[in-house]
Amino acid sequence: TPPPAPQPTPDRLQDVVRRGELRVCSTGDYRPFTYRDEHGAWSGIDIDVAHDMAAKLGVRATIVPTSWKKLMDDFPARCDIAVGGVSVTLERAQKAFFSSTFGVDGKTPITRCENVARFQTLDQIDQPGVRAVVNPGGTNEKFAEQNLKKATIVEHPDNNTIFQQIIDGRADLMMTDSSETRWQAKQHPELCSVHPDQPFTFAEKAYMLPKDDVAFQQWVNHYLDIARHDGTYQRFAQPWLG
Numbered sequence: 001t002p003p004p005a006p007q008p009t010p011d012r013l014q015d016v017v018r019r020g021e022l023r024v025c026s027t028g029d030y031r032p033f034t035y036r037d038e039h040g041a042w043s044g045i046d047i048d049v050a051h052d053m054a055a056k057l058g059v060r061a062t063i064v065p066t067s068w069k070k071l072m073d074d075f076p077a078r079c080d081i082a083v084g085g086v087s088v089t090l091e092r093a094q095k096a097f098f099s100s101t102f103g104v105d106g107k108t109p110i111t112r113c114e115n116v117a118r119f120q121t122l123d124q125i126d127q128p129g130v131r132a133v134v135n136p137g138g139t140n141e142k143f144a145e146q147n148l149k150k151a152t153i154v155e156h157p158d159n160n161t162i163f164q165q166i167i168d169g170r171a172d173l174m175m176t177d178s179s180e181t182r183w184q185a186k187q188h189p190e191l192c193s194v195h196p197d198q199p200f201t202f203a204e205k206a207y208m209l210p211k212d213d214v215a216f217q218q219w220v221n222h223y224l225d226i227a228r229h230d231g232t233y234q235r236f237a238q239p240w241l242g
């Protein structure tokens, strides 16, 4: 019997350059990383990074809207890279590659400032009558489902308006990434991040890349190294993080 034909090495980078377009999946609901406003305009640190990556490849970036629920169905079929506060998880890493990581994050509560002392520990939070609001589809939902047995989980589908739910008293808290609690607490003086420097979990942020495509992963990692050292990344982060 003839030996099996060798599998062609995946080379998405070459496809991107030939196509003249880098297709970027993003949810648009997670500031400061990715945001899509009511007019459809995109912004965010990772959106700017994606445009810069495309420019350095000599191509244009097209942002492909997705959701946390659909992310693993859309990627890598509809896009070449997924950006916007995506956490590295072992589950996702079975289906995709990740770039090098940039920033450690983890779940911590955000609540109205008068409640900070009440919601320090998971035991304090997981009590009957406590309403934890959750956005569906991502690691926040998984964390809430795993850790809240007695508290009430209130699902809110739109992450761009979810923090108003806490301000308005329709929920008591949300457990989400420290980076997001810091940013949202700055925007909303009513809200306080409970202990952003000691989150309950450990999660790293990275860009998601097509599985087995080492050439593309290498390129993105080199891009990130250079962007971190030549001030490019800082230039995109500065307007959001100060």
Ligand SMILES: O=C(O)C(=O)C[C@]1(C(=O)O)C=C[C@@H](O)C=C1
Binding pocket: 029, 030, 068, 085, 086, 087, 088, 135, 136, 137, 138, 139, 140, 141, 159, 176, 177, 180
């Ligand atoms: O799923 C992930 O990787 C995320 O980090 C996204 C996620 C989530 O966990 O739901 C994190 C924070 C935002 O509130 C929105 C989405």
